[in-house]
Each structure stands twice: as structure tokens, then as C-alpha cells.
Amino acid sequence: MGVLAVPSVAHAAADTAKLTALNERDAAGHPVNYPIHQGETAPLTFGVVNRGTEPVDGVVLEAFVGRHLSLPKEFANCRYTSYGGAASLAWCEFDRTLAPGETYAVDSFHVTASADAAYPTLEPLRIRWYSKAWADAQGGFDAITKGDEPGGPGTVSLVAKQLPAPYENSWGDVGLDLIAPPDNLPLVPLGKLDAQGDPAVIRVPASEIGEWRPVVVGVVNTGSTTISKAVVHVEVRGGRGRLSSSPSKNCVSYENTSRWSGAWCEINEPILPNKTYAIEPLKLAGYASTEATSFTVTWHDPHWTDWSGGLETLARPSRGPGTAAGRGDGSGPDVHLVATSLPTPRDPKRSFVTTIELGEDDGSSSPSPSGSASPSPTTSMPAGDDGSGGEGGTGGGLPITGPSALSIGAIGGGLLLAGMLAIVLTRRRRAGSAA
Secondary structure, eight states, X not given: OOOOOXXXXXXXXXXXXXXXXXXXBOTTSOBOOEEEOTTOEEEEOEEEEEOSXXXXXXXXXXXXXXXXXXXXXXXTTEEEEEETTEEEEEEEEEEEEEOBTOEEEESSEEEEEOXXXXXXXXXXXXXXXXXHHHHHHTTOHHHHTTTOEEXXXXXXXXXXXXXXXXXXXXXXXXXXXXXXXXXXXXXXXXXXXXXXXXXXXEXXXXXXXXXOEEOXXXXXXXXXXXXXXXXXXXXXXXXXXXXXXXXXXXXXXXXXXXXXXXXXEEEOSOBOBTOEEXXXXXXXXXXXXXSOOEEEEEEEOHHXXXXXXXXXXXXXXXXXXXXXXXXXXXXXXXXXEEEEEOOOOSSOOSEEEEEEEESOOOOOOOOEEOSOSSOOOOXXXXXXXXXXXXXXXSSSSOOOOSXXXXXXXXXXXXXXXXXHHHHXXXXXXXXXXXX
């Protein structure tokens, strides 16, 4: 169990009773963590044992919660201290006599998680047990809790329950697991595709090594309702590319010694159903490296990113020394959406993943400003119906690979004229010789 860091009675004498804080434990002997959702109130189980040889006539519980948690003011035998309107400290008195060696659990104790609780910073409930004799030595329960708020109308009690007691500390932690909210917005990431409809390789010409150039990143809402806001994560891993640090205030960029870089950006714009958008501005630079390099785009629900601790936390993963991360200073425009026409991959997935290679661009699909969600239509005609009355039409037939009839006629006419001229000249020479 961890060290209890709670407000305590100053300069209080040590408690002579041998009380130990207890947790529920799993089959491996580890303390049980209790699941809780954002905005939810959940019950916890913890208790106490008297390790002494004499009964303990009454006990007092001190319970404290940190950031993102609060204690419902539900018990009349408890007093509560509030910070910012939510109770974070409680003192509760129990009249029950604890027999030596018997274990007891607190019945129906609850904590509440705030609506913006974040998993990385959620702290446990911290508890400590004292004997009533110790409290009386401090002037009594009322003196300890002077100025605190009473709860009610219920009463919390101790009930006999078998709980393991592997330690001998009067204090302990009761762990909580903040359950992740769903991260399943109907958003499909988009980008340039190859001829087969798969994410196209991003090629960097040798003439553009080290130069920042726009990169195509987009999204389509495949749902039936408008999505008011979303979060996009763009990441480059490997030495052949680097994503530019964004000056936008709605982005947090990160980089680690040129081996990976990325950005988390909040898009606070409506994403309409069945519409495609490109993100601007995002820039990428390519480098001459032999290291395989990936380029990934993923969209997330803002509730999930809040649960994860926000963009700043997500941008500072454990990537070793040399990682730098920071939010844009606002010197550039916010990263935003632009309505455009982008094709959907033949196999839409949660992440758009491709690679970065050195070489010339192969001319794969790229966006064009548009209010439509689909590519511009093309007109096709069946073979033999292209207006020429023959084969080799523009739609569905074989491609025209030889010279046209007009070209052949022109060449034939030229050859005929040249032959006639040669005959005339030959006859004149013969006539001159005869004379």
C-alpha cells in the first residue's frame, strides 16, 4: 500500500490500537481496482482488522480523494470537507466494537468521478483508521471535524466480512479504474490512393529533399448525423519523413530526434454526413534515409482524448529521451477542414496507413476543392458508339494505339503527287533526248 498523503490532525499523539486497513484482493493477492465511468458514482469495498489482543471500542475513518473524484455527502455519521464545491475529505465514526483478529468491511461507501476525469491522473481513495480512544484524546470526534459539513440522511456501518490482511498499516489505498468512453466515431481517414484503391505511397522527389510540402489528409463521415467536433492524429515514424510542427493553437505537435514526429489536432467544425474534407495546413518533408518510414492518420472521439488526459498527454508518450512536445503558439492559422473530393479506400479502416519513399510522384489521386463528396463524374460510351461508326471508341473499347485514318490519307496523297511529278519529269527528259 502507498503512503497516505491526506490532511491530518496536527501534532496528534500516536494511536496505541493496532488497526490495519484492508482491501479486497484477487487470486494473486493483488488489491482489487474498482471500475468507474466519467460522471458515475460507484461503490467501493474496504475494511479494517484489529490486530491487537484486546477489543477496540469504536473506530474512526479518515477518507480522502484527489483530483477528479469526490465523496457524496450521504452519511449522517460522517463529516465532510469540500474544496471547490465537491467533498474530498470525510471523517466517519463507527460505534462497533472490533474483536481481536476479526475483519470488517465498510458497508456501501461510494465515490463519484467527475465528467472530465482523466485516466492518467485518477488517484485512489486513501483511507486511515483510528481508534475512538485516540479521537477522544484529541477532544472527540466533534473537535476533529470542527467546521466540517454533516452528511445524511443515511448511516454507514461496519459489517463482518472476510478480507485478507497481508500488511500491518493503518492506512491504505483503494484503487479505481476509469473506464474508457467509446472511441468509435463513424469517421474514415482519407488520403491519396493508388490505382487499386489502396493508400498510395508518399513519394518524395530527390529535388525536394528537406523541403516542406503539403500532405493530403482527409476524412469522410460515414454516419447519418453531423459530428460537431473530432480529433485527428497524424504520425510519421522513421527517418524518411518528418511532419512539420504546427503553429496552430488547436494542435499539439511532438518530435523525437527526427525518427518520429506527429500532431494531435482538435477539429471544432461540423463534419456533415457523407461529405469528404481535407485538412489544411499540414506539411511533410522527406529525407534521404534507408530507414522504413510509415505515415498514419487516425480520427478519435474527443471524449476519449479527454479520458486519456488531453492532447498534451497523448503527445508525450514514453518514447525515450529527446522527445519534445508543445501546443502551437497561434502564429499560424488553425488546422481546419476544407470541403473537397477525395476517394474512399476500397477497404476503409480506422487508420489510414502508408509509407514514405524517395522517388517521383506517380500521380495518384489528389483532392480538388468541391462541395461534393464524390469524385467528378466521367462520361463513357460503349464500344462502337463513339460517333465514328467503328471500333476503338472512348468508352469500354480497345484503346487507339495506331495512326488515325486522316493521317494515313494525307500520307498517301503526298506519295501519289510525288509519283506523278516523277513521271512528268521522266517524259520531258526522253523528249529532249529525241530532239
